[in-house]
Amino acid sequence: MRLTVVSGLAGAGKSVALNMLEDLGYYCIDNLPLGLLGEVSAETLHRQGLDFDRLAVGVDARAREKEIAHFAERIDSLRAAGIDLHVLYLHADEKTILRRYSETRRRHPLTSDNRTLVDAVAADIALTRPIAEKADVSIDTSRLNIHQLRDLVRNEVEGRVAGELAILVQSFGFKYGLPPAVDFVFDVRCLPNPHWVPELRALTGLDQPVIDHLDAHPALPEMRDHIAGFLTRWLPDFAAQDRTYITVAIGCTGGKHRSVYLAEAVAACLRADNDHVLVRHNEI
Numbered sequence: 001m002r003l004t005v006v007s008g009l010a011g012a013g014k015s016v017a018l019n020m021l022e023d024l025g026y027y028c029i030d031n032l033p034l035g036l037l038g039e040v041s042a043e044t045l046h047r048q049g050l051d052f053d054r055l056a057v058g059v060d061a062r063a064r065e066k067e068i069a070h071f072a073e074r075i076d077s078l079r080a081a082g083i084d085l086h087v088l089y090l091h092a093d094e095k096t097i098l099r100r101y102s103e104t105r106r107r108h109p110l111t112s113d114n115r116t117l118v119d120a121v122a123a124d125i126a127l128t129r130p131i132a133e134k135a136d137v138s139i140d141t142s143r144l145n146i147h148q149l150r151d152l153v154r155n156e157v158e159g160r161v162a163g164e165l166a167i168l169v170q171s172f173g174f175k176y177g178l179p180p181a182v183d184f185v186f187d188v189r190c191l192p193n194p195h196w197v198p199e200l201r202a203l204t205g206l207d208q209p210v211i212d213h214l215d216a217h218p219a220l221p222e223m224r225d226h227i228a229g230f231l232t233r234w235l236p237d238f239a240a241q242d243r244t245y246i247t248v249a250i251g252c253t254g255g256k257h258r259s260v261y262l263a264e265a266v267a268a269c270l271r272a273d274n275d276h277v278l279v280r281h282n283e284i
Contacts, residue, residue, distance in 0.1 A: 008090030021056040030058035034067040061127040089135035092142040140180035156245040166245035166276040171263040173255025194257040205260025228269035255283030
């Protein structure tokens with residue numbers, strides 16, 4: 001049985017991740033007491049008439065503190081028993097968590113008459129630290145919307161199931177800051193900028209006139225080949241170290257022309273050897 005434990009801070013997107021896993025064919029259980037984690041198996045599900053060999057369990061600070069403190073030992077024990085187990089941890093910065101709760105007006109699970117929202121978020125971080133330290137993959141959702149988080153979870157899980165490295169190639173604009181949780185960053189601001197061509201300014205690197213304009217500059221294909229060549233050479237070494245996904249960010253000034261063009265071009269090169277390559281454009 002394949003077991004994925006989904007945890008993280010309240011407000012970081014655990015429900016979104018569990019919903020995505022359910023769409024991928026996982027049987028999902030949220031807020032399962034950690035003491036029962038070892039009792040859930042494919043055989044247990046089959047006895048209940050549930051034909052699933054993939055299970056996802058949501059665990060968070062609502063579990064007892066004593067149980068969370070021994071999370072690492074419990075995970076090691078399950079793996080020693082032969083269970084294919086993977087821990088996914090979602091987090092976001094404190095400012096983002098506070099904003100999300102303020103916007104939705106939902107109650108944080110750790111708030112009480114004697115604990116403010118700010119204190120609850122701090123307690124959540126402290127309580128789930130043993131889980132965060134044991135995570136195979138940790139995703140910062142501070143700058144991700146629901147669709148982007150679903151894409152990340154799907155790409156990571158599908159790549160792991162297939163035994164391949166899942167790769168996310170994303171474009172971004174340096175003027176808006178780096179995307180979160182990036183493994184490799186390539187700065188392509190040295191290349192000719194279509195922004196200064198009036199008829200191309202309103203278009204993006206997905207539009208054919210921009211593509212034709214950039215194709216005409218020898219530096220663009222050369223940069224594509226160098227980035228793709230570097231990744232093609234070294235990503236197998238990361239996969240050999242049990243990495244399940246890699247995030248590559250390609251940035252230009254505004255994130256609309258050069259980086260978009262190159263993200264698409266580099267992804268196309270990587271797909272020659274990998275079926276789990278996802279592209280995301282942060283600024284368009």
